[in-house]
Amino acid sequence: xxxxxxxxxxxxxxxTYLTFYFEGxxxxxxxxxxxxxxxxxxxxxxxxxxxxxxxxxxxxxIGKCSACLVEVDGIPNVRACITPVREGMQVKMQxxxxxxxx
Amino acid sequence: MVRxxxxxxxxxxxxxxxxxxxxxxxxxxxxxxxxxxEGIEPGGQLPKQTHKFFGHEGFYASVRGFEIGNLLVKKVKxxxxxxIQQATVTGIYEDVITVYDRVNxxxxxxxxxxxxxxxxxxxxxxxxxxxxxxxxxGAGAVQTLMNQYKVLPGQSxxxxxxxxIGLIVAYQLVQAxxxxxxxxxxxxRVGGYAVHANKxxxxxxxxxxxxxxxxxxxKDKVRGAVVAEIDxxxxxxxxxxxxxxxxxxxxxxGLQPNVxxxxxxxxxxxxxxxxxxxxxxxxxxxxxxxxxVFVAGDLAGIEEATTAMIExxxxxxxxxxxxxGKSFKEKIEKMKKELEEFRRGPFSKKVRDGLKKMGIVFPExxxxxxxxxxxxxxxxxxxxxxxPQAIPCNPCETSCPTGAINVGGNINGxxxxxxxxxxxxxxxxxxxxxxxxxMIQEKDEYSLVGIPYExxxxxxxxxxxxxxxxxxxxxxxxxxxxVALNNKGKTHIVFLKVPKGFEDVVRSFRILAKSEEFICRxxxxxxxxxxxxxxxxxxxxxxxxxxxRIGMGPCGGKTCRTLTLQILxxxxxxxxSEIELGAYRPPTMPTPFxxxxxxxxxxxxxxxxxxxxxxxxx
Numbered sequence: 001x002x003x004x005x006x007x008x009x010x011x012x013x014x015x016t017y018l019t020f021y022f023e024g025x026x027x028x029x030x031x032x033x034x035x036x037x038x039x040x041x042x043x044x045x046x047x048x049x050x051x052x053x054x055x056x057x058x059x060x061x062i063g064k065c066s067a068c069l070v071e072v073d074g075i076p077n078v079r080a081c082i083t084p085v086r087e088g089m090q091v092k093m094q095x096x097x098x099x100x101x102x
Numbered sequence: 103m104v105r106x107x108x109x110x111x112x113x114x115x116x117x118x119x120x121x122x123x124x125x126x127x128x129x130x131x132x133x134x135x136x137x138x139x140e141g142i143e144p145g146g147q148l149p150k151q152t153h154k155f156f157g158h159e160g161f162y163a164s165v166r167g168f169e170i171g172n173l174l175v176k177k178v179k180x181x182x183x184x185x186i187q188q189a190t191v192t193g194i195y196e197d198v199i200t201v202y203d204r205v206n207x208x209x210x211x212x213x214x215x216x217x218x219x220x221x222x223x224x225x226x227x228x229x230x231x232x233x234x235x236x237x238x239x240g241a242g243a244v245q246t247l248m249n250q251y252k253v254l255p256g257q258s259x260x261x262x263x264x265x266x267i268g269l270i271v272a273y274q275l276v277q278a279x280x281x282x283x284x285x286x287x288x289x290x291r292v293g294g295y296a297v298h299a300n301k302x303x304x305x306x307x308x309x310x311x312x313x314x315x316x317x318x319x320x321k322d323k324v325r326g327a328v329v330a331e332i333d334x335x336x337x338x339x340x341x342x343x344x345x346x347x348x349x350x351x352x353x354x355x356g357l358q359p360n361v362x363x364x365x366x367x368x369x370x371x372x373x374x375x376x377x378x379x380x381x382x383x384x385x386x387x388x389x390x391x392x393x394x395v396f397v398a399g400d401l402a403g404i405e406e407a408t409t410a411m412i413e414x415x416x417x418x419x420x421x422x423x424x425x426x427g428k429s430f431k432e433k434i435e436k437m438k439k440e441l442e443e444f445r446r447g448p449f450s451k452k453v454r455d456g457l458k459k460m461g462i463v464f465p466e467x468x469x470x471x472x473x474x475x476x477x478x479x480x481x482x483x484x485x486x487x488x489x490p491q492a493i494p495c496n497p498c499e500t501s502c503p504t505g506a507i508n509v510g511g512n513i514n515g516x517x518x519x520x521x522x523x524x525x526x527x528x529x530x531x532x533x534x535x536x537x538x539x540x541m542i543q544e545k546d547e548y549s550l551v552g553i554p555y556e557x558x559x560x561x562x563x564x565x566x567x568x569x570x571x572x573x574x575x576x577x578x579x580x581x582x583x584x585v586a587l588n589n590k591g592k593t594h595i596v597f598l599k600v601p602k603g604f605e606d607v608v609r610s611f612r613i614l615a616k617s618e619e620f621i622c623r624x625x626x627x628x629x630x631x632x633x634x635x636x637x638x639x640x641x642x643x644x645x646x647x648x649x650x651r652i653g654m655g656p657c658g659g660k661t662c663r664t665l666t667l668q669i670l671x672x673x674x675x676x677x678x679s680e681i682e683l684g685a686y687r688p689p690t691m692p693t694p695f696x697x698x699x700x701x702x703x704x705x706x707x708x709x710x711x712x713x714x715x716x717x718x719x720x
Contacts (some may be wrong), residue, residue, distance in 0.1 A: 003252040003278050006560045008152045008166065008592050011252055037251035043254075045236040045323045048616065055322040057236025061243030062147075063140055063190075064224045064360075067234070081243075082142060082188070083204070 002041050020089040027091075035080035035091055036061065041050050047080055051096035069094045103211070104198060107136045109421055110190050110214035111615030112363060114139035115146020116407045117399025117414035118220035122183045124418025124433075125218075129425055132182030136212075140190040143250075145171030146204035146222055148407065150249040152277070153270055154535035154593075156295075157408040157444070158513055164497040164591075167407065168249070170704035174411075175354075186714045194366040216394045218422045219364045220414060223400035224380065228262065228301030231317035237324025241271040241354035241600050248278045256350025261285040261326045262315050266294035266406075269356030272302045283346045286313040286329050288336060290598035295449070296491050297668055304610035306574025316343065318351055326633040359401045366394065367395045377403030386438065386462050387665055396421060398534040405453050408494070411440050447492045447514035472512030474518045477606070483526030483550070487517050487610075489536060490633045528552060531595050532588045539663040542594060542605050548581055549605045552595045559611055560585060560594060569600055570610040577607055621669070622662040624655020632666060643667065644686035653684075656692050 016031045022044055029038035029099060036058045046055040047068050058068035059081065063082035070091050072078040076098025080091075111118045114137050126132035142151055152166020162170045176580045178185065183412025186201075192209070193200040199212040225240035227233070239255060241263070247253050258276055261268045264287035270284045285302065290312055293301045300308060309579045312332055314390065319326035331342035358379045365371055369390035370383045382390045382397050389396050396417040399410035414436045417428040445454060445464045454464045469492050478484040487498065487507070492514040499508045499517060506523035507530060509515035531554050561582045569580040578601050586595040600608045619629040627650050635649050643666065646652055652666055655657030663684075671678045 001254045001257065003248060003254055005160045005279075005558055006252070007277055007556050009168075009249065009252070009562075014291075024712075033251060033253075035249055035252045040247060040255045041253040047236070050234075054234055055236055056234065057323075058239070059227075059234075059243060060225055062247040065227075066239075082140065084142060 018085065018087045019089060020085055020087065022091045028044060029085040031085075032083045035070060035072070035083050035085055035089075037076075038085050039080065039091075045094070048094040049096070069098065073100055104137075104213055105210065106213045108134035109136075109216045109218065110199065110212060111137040111172055111218045113137075113146060113176070113220035113222055113399070113401075114141070114144035114187070115220060115222050115399060115408040115410065116148060117222075117401075117417075118146070118172070118218065119144070119178050120411045120414030121218045121220060121396075121398055121418035121421075122178050122414075123174070123181065124415045125422045125425070126178070126183050126236065126432055128183035128419060128422030128428070128433075132178075132184075134425070137178070137183060137185045138189050138191055139185065140188050140204075142188060144175045144185050144187060148174075149626070150242070150245040151407070152274055154250050154497075154591075155408060155534075156493060156535050156538065158494075158496050159500055160440070160449055161408045161411055163408075163495060164501070164535055166592075170407075185305070189256065191363055194363055195687060203545045214394075216396070216425065217367065217419050218263075218396045218398065218421060219382075219401060220397065220399045220410075220417075221360040221363055223359050223404055224543050225353065226308075226356045226358055226514075227612065228315070228353050228355050229314050232319060232320070235318045235320050235324055236322065237320065237349060238351045241267050241352040241357060244352050245271055245274060248280075249274065254278055254280050256324070256348070257281060258283055258348045259350045259352055260315070260346050260348045261352045261354060263287060263294045263354035264294060264299065264309050264311075265354060265356065266298055268289065269294040269298035269302055271352055272307055273305070274299070274300075276305055276307075280557075282307045283348050284329075284375065285309045286315060287311050288314045288332060295493055297489055297538040298495070300488070300572065302538050302608075303569060304572050304574050306570065306610075315336065315351065324349055326438070338614065356381050357400060357404045359404065359532070361473070364390060364397055364401065367392050369395050369397075372460065372473055374403070374456045374459050376452040376459075381456075383460060386416075387420045388413055389411050389433070390418065392626065394424075403453060404448075405455055406482035409441060409444055409453075412437050412444070416441070430645070434448045435625060439546075443513055444470060445496045446512055447494055449491070452665050455608070465635075470508075470515030470518070472518070473516060476515075476521065477542070478519070478521040478524065482521070482524075483541065484521060484524045485519060485526070485528070485530055485539050486542050487519055487530075487534075487539050489517055489534075489538045491599070492516055493536075495535060497533040497535060498530040498539060501529050503527060503529060519648065528586055528595050532586075532591050532593045534593075537593065541597065544602070544605060547602075548599045549602055551600050551605060552586070552597045553608075553610060555585075555594045555596045558585070558594060559613070566614050567598065567611040568614060569598065569604065569608045570612055571607050572609045574610060576612075578604055580608070580611065582611075621665050622650075622652045622655065624657050624661075625651045627652050627662075632669050633673060634669065641674050643670065643682055647684065657688055658687075 048056045059065045061081045067079045068080040071094045112124050148167045148171030154164050157163040187205045190202045201210045258281045297710045317328040327346045330338040364382045369392045371380045372383045382388045398413035398417045419434045494513045496509045499509045506520045506525045509517045537554040543550040565582040568576045569578045571577045583597040583599045
């Protein structure tokens with residue numbers, strides 16, 4: 001859920017939106033978003049699964065814990081929390097360690 | 103190609119930034135300094151801190167964290183220091199430092215004469231059932247998301263840990279519009295500052311001491327949490343389990359230093375639990391056991407941002423000293439004195455004990471501990487300070503235009519107020535980072551209590567409110583007298599009219615939500631709406647209908663007429679049978695015009711020719 005008003009922070013009403021894809025579905029993001037913030041804002045809490053099929057979201061949001069690994073344009077192990085969004089990027093859930101496509 | 107710099111700073115948080123400032127200023131050229139940081143924007147964890155910092159003006163006390171970050175970054179850039187973001191130092195080898203630049207997807211190589219490592223800390227994890235379920239977040243992670251990206255990862259939160267981070271995040275969640283069901287804390291007392299705890303308590307958020315989380319409930323996302331009371335050995339007591347319906351759980355159970363890089367330099371690590379676990383062994387100049395490697399901030403021992411900034415300066419001036427061959431002893435000594443003053447208080451005990459194990463001794467005590475009992479002369483508009491612990495903070499003292507507030511010599515002192523000097527201006531209320539100063543004035547019929555307020559909406563004069571005590575419990579009804587707006591600092595003062603005798607009780611308020619007891623479903627008219635109009639003197643059903651449109655929706659009053667008559671009866675004392683019933687007008691249900699027209703057409707076919715735009719043209 002996006003915060004629309006805040007007593008301390010300014011929340012710009014005019015935002016530049018861009019779109020990318022998560023598991024083939026269109027996600028609307030602001031140009032300031034990380035992959036993680038855009039997914040959460042759009043209600044996607046599950047970013048992927050562990051080897052043992054446990055759902056996985058983000059945990060630390062600062063690039064330390066590696067809970068939020070996703071596959072971006074075919075490249076696995078991208079940390080969703082510290083990767084800015086890019087127009088048209090294809091983000092996929094990562095299962096386990098992720099398998100690079102050579 | 104290997105890039106060679108004189109000083110390489112790892113981390114653009116408060117310690118790294120002040121370190122870079124000290125080096126660049128002293129060397130006279132920022133070109134010799136490069137900062138590398140893996141975040142998207144510089145400032146480390148400062149950009150997500152929306153609260154005002156404690157401390158003194160020299161280190162931005164009473165300025166909000168994200169604003170401090172902006173100021174430091176601006177300073178660093180103005181000195182010509184290059185900050186490389188989205189780049190991670192991946193290895194420190196004997197002959198080279200490797201940096202992975204994520205933007206350009208390339209590993210660059212660096213050499214540095216001096217290294218200042220300020221890599222900060224990581225949030226600790228906690229073992230409980232289902233703890234990897236999406237919706238279980240680090241408290242700092244939630245802060246990042248809501249304050250930097252303006253996204254709330256849930257609506258209803260449980261917070262684990264009542265240290266400063268847990269307390270601050272709870273408060274900030276409410277500011278962002280979320281609900282905090284409870285804060286659970288395993289120990290028998292709140293670990294954070296009392297002023298932070300008081301802020302959340304008076305909002306009505308319970309702090310459950312001697313409680314822990316047992317389980318996160320949910321299949322693919324948190325739907326709830328089970329907490330339980332624990333005994334002296336921190337074991338859950340069977341039968342005390344409670345379930346909270348929440349969609350997010352924040353873990354605020356402490357931080358651990360990010361020591362990987364400093365370890366790779368060959369610097370010796372020591373295990374000191376008081377400092378957060380393994381930390382680099384270092385001297386009072388922040389130098390590690392490797393001659394040209396310095397550390398500062400949370401990496402050197404978990405503490406807070408002000409001391410991180412001071413340590414950054416100390417490390418920076420020492421590096422500058424060696425780079426230039428000049429002496430910056432005076433500046434270094436000044437900063438060491440600052441650290442000494444900050445660390446005298448009771449909340450620095452852990453850090454003092456930890457540093458003692460490294461052979462670095464910091465003195466304690468020497469601050470004003472006495473609590474002021476005098477609440478000032480009755481009838482005078484004045485400030486009352488509720489800051490019960492010795493914490494390193496003094497904006498009340500330095501902001502008071504008449505010099506009425508005094509924390510004593512040391513910054514940890516508990517403030518005292520001289521009521522012969524207080525003019526009731528409220529500046530200290532707006533400046534206090536702990537929101538721990540209130541305004542009071544006894545009047546003839548009622549009293550005024552001024553509350554520091556940083557939430558939305560800002561109430562207008564005359565707004566009816568529930569008056570709450572220090573625990574957030576309803577104690578009386580009141581209303582907003584006026585609001586002293588502070589558009590720059592964003593801490594406003596809401597002055598409440600409270601009943602006599604409640605001056606020392608009321609410390610918060612709740613704006614009464616519009617009644618949701620609907621009487622007329624079609625037009626969404628509540629019981630309160632009807633009662634308000636009756637109070638205006640309108641006691642006739644037909645008249646009520648015209649004013650409120652009650653009974654004029656699609657149902658034609660089938661649902662609401664009896665209830666409205668009952669309310670009229672209750673308010674006027676007349677039996678329902680004596681109240682004018684009002685007309686029952688047709689149609690009794692919405693009827694399409696087409697249907698009406700059709701009926702006419704089938705009765706009399708001649709009419710069809712006269713219908714404009716009708717069946718036949720001439």
